[in-house]
Amino acid sequence: TGECVQYYLCSDNQIITDGAGIIDIRVGEDPEEESECPHFLNTCCEKDSVLIDPPASLTTPKPPPEQHRPTCGFRNAEGIGFRITGNKAGEAEYGEFPWMVAVLREERVIDSNLNVYECGASLIAPNVVLTAAHCVFNKQREQLLIRAGEWDTQTRNELHPHQDRRVVELITHESFNKGSLANDVALLILNEPFQLAENVQPVCLPPKDAKFDQNECFASGWGKNIFGKEGKYQVILKKVKLPVVPHAKCQESLRTTRLGRRFVLHQSFLCAGGRTGEDTCRGDGGSPLVCPIPGSPTYYYQAGIVAWGIGCGENGIPGVYGNVAYFRDWIDKQLQTRNIAARDYIFTAP
Template sequence: MAFYLVTFLTITLIISTFAQIPGYVEVTSEGNDGGLGRIARCGENGERKMCVKYYQCDPNTRTVDKSGATDGFGIIDIRIAQNECYDTLEVCCNLPDDGSLDPAPKNPDTPPATPRPPPPTSRPPPPPTSRPPPPPTQRPNRPTGCGHRNADGIDFRIAGAENGEAEYGEFPWMVAVMKREEPEDGRGLLCGGSLLSDRVVLTGAHCVHKLGPRYIKVRVGEWDTQSQSERLPHQERDVSSIISHEDFNPSTLFNDMALLILERPVEPASHIGTICLPMQDQEIESSSCFVTGWGKDAFGLKGKYQAILKKIELPTVEFQQCQASLRKTRLGRFFKLDKSFMCAGGENGRDACTVSRFRRKLKKNVYKLFLQY
């Protein structure tokens, strides 16, 4: 059982300042079988299929769409443990009947090549058939304003997500705070953050107080750090200034919050949004909250960094109850919990280590909008 101390607006249990965004993983011909044996790959055994980006496959006919007209909404379930394609955001799609994308005849003296879809071109309307195609999947209406979570994600739903993977675009305010010049070892991620407006990001002061703005950039709209196959790309912005809380204490992490002012605004997009802030001295109205991030799945050297954004829902703990519980630990009976902290957790077998070391604390208010604590 573990309680998590959370600063007002940011979590404080951070192992160290720097993190790593994982690079592209090496994929073998066998792929990831999830313990189920070898997975048949797309196009094997003479099948007229090929792997394409999920938005290049017509959701009704499951055929490669050369026009690029579809946005891919609702056409793919990402199965983490098994996938016919090497990229989790690619889907196995039928080749068109006109043979325009069929691979060239094989030369026995040359190795086979993996077919790839051509760039989008104009496409004549399909010939009439005896059975009309099913109606296209409708995109849900997306509300405007802050604090709106996309609980069902954008474009697709994850199937078989057993490790707390967040849906694509589920938390549109989530930001990766990074070093502007990413080192060769990939250790570029500094912290998580939350988008407050098109030019302001909230993050932990301990992550940036030793760095100047010219050393920092932010990435919004990120989801899978090992892939760039999402239909909607992430956006990167440089930081023009850093405003840390005037009472931030790096030794105790009291008032651990900072604002990053971006050099130029973030462009609006359906997978990018802002989080709401509570009113000053507003009481916590929710009994639970979400923790999100890309960090390690365990403390210490055994922990592995996450490629896909993770989430976990934890119960909030009342301030006095949390302080009383902490006084029973090695902190002693005179320990005083600073007002800039809050607590969450306390459930056996459930903790934020299974999600991230860079975490945002999010709670829903009575108006069903998510607030940043």
């Protein structure tokens, strides 16, 4: 005897309750989708305007003197040095989220190397980056380039330069499930620390018992604005304000989708959003969801890591994130065994 469910809810005669093969993973490109410029760091350009060799003036300037705040997680809500005028909907200010990091993958094309956008991530210590396991699963660490201090991907003419580092160790959660994305967390240890500056600072990590049922959280990323081939990758870092949704309520909402009424939301997930058009999307995978620290609202904990959703920005359907508080013990343990101090991501009131 069995139960009648839609064909996509059945796998090897077992009802799928964890969403494997059904969820929309928020990373990379779908090869079946057409796009003018499939890669994040490319833009559509008339043939006569394409530069064969970039001008020498584009060499990256030296980073500013190191500036380390007494604590992590400070959001530059007004931006650094200037504010965007004529701000397009949802663009982050320059330097607003100084922990935001891009994970790039080097790809050899004919005689040149291209840096292809893989996913987002966050800086939690000068030499440690936090991201989603699904972003880096089966990737070679030698291919990865980690970029901090980026904002507008189409120009180097910014107040402070971006900085690039290599990955010396890639640590994926040992219980990561590539089907359901349970335990979707990874740490990247860098070859040398980033030089901390106004636009490069670590985010704070929450204590493991932290709760985030609040309305003032932000997700940031360079992902697509909408799902499907009509969506375009963002040039300037985008932000979206999202409410955190309680676990039970989120599971209830997700059961109304193609996941079905038997769907079980794993404890390693946290949900946010559910308002039409306000969501993270494909390409935002690994990016941080941050929430204000109670009592210190200009400082932020990272509550979530962008993981998956059902479409993007559907009314009443929250996006799903890796729960950083749930992973806190695992993160501490991994760094402890490598003699990396936790002080960079522990909040101390200024």
